[in-house]
Amino acid sequence: MKETVDRLLLVGRIVGLHGVTGEVKLESFTEPRLQIFRYQPWLLKQGAVEREIRGGRGRAQGKGIVAKLPDVDDRDAAAGWVGAEVWISRSLLPKAKAGEYYWADLEGLEVVTTEGVSLGRISHLLATGANDVMVVRDAGRERLLPFVTGDCVKAVDLDSGRVTVDWDPEF
Structure with missing residues (x-):
């Protein structure tokens, strides 16, 4: 079987800003989409910059998701993460049920x-x-x-x- 412990999976992307308190709009590739918050820590990748974060939280907002990143407390700080990819360790996913596959x-x-x-x-x-x-x-x-x-x-x-x-x- 392919090694799953250390593999990283792309599970989302920061696509915009929301408000002035440092919240971001998040595109989630998980199903259901809010499941992305159960898989932490995240590795945020943007170009050569990588940052591991724990404690990201969020909510559904219309057709999208709004997320609050730890230690990002204003719009300017959040703007630096727009376009970042959200990666997680494959080992964070629960075991697939029989006959189901990731x-x-x-x-x-x-x-x-x-x-x-x-x-x-x-x-x-x-x-x-x-x-x-x-x-x-x-x-x-x-x-x-x-x-x-x-x-x-x-x-x-x-x-x-x-x-x-x-x-x-x-x-």
Whole structure:
């Protein structure tokens, strides 16, 4: 299985300012979106600048999230963090339930057909209205495969780093 203890995962981004007391607008990539506050400490990265913070808190505000960062008490201090990415250690996430997978754990896995033909590796996944989609790339092409367990996805083996699919390699 891919090492998960020390891997960092991108879980959000500071996208703007809110008010004059140092609050920021936060885009969360977690589901549900406020779950981002349960995974701390955060590593804020902006260019070459990195800062670990603990105790960030926030609330839903309309369609977005407003966050208060520790030791950021005015608008000018908060402005310095606009554009920063929010990273966490993979080890902070709870264990996935049986048959469920974190996208971050699937990215990079080899995808092979039930006949053993390699289709490439999972570059990333996309959420669609119907189901999630794996973006599978090899040296020559990119394929979009539905992540539908049972129909397309026959097996996921995190230990061996492989996803087995029922898919025509010519498609």
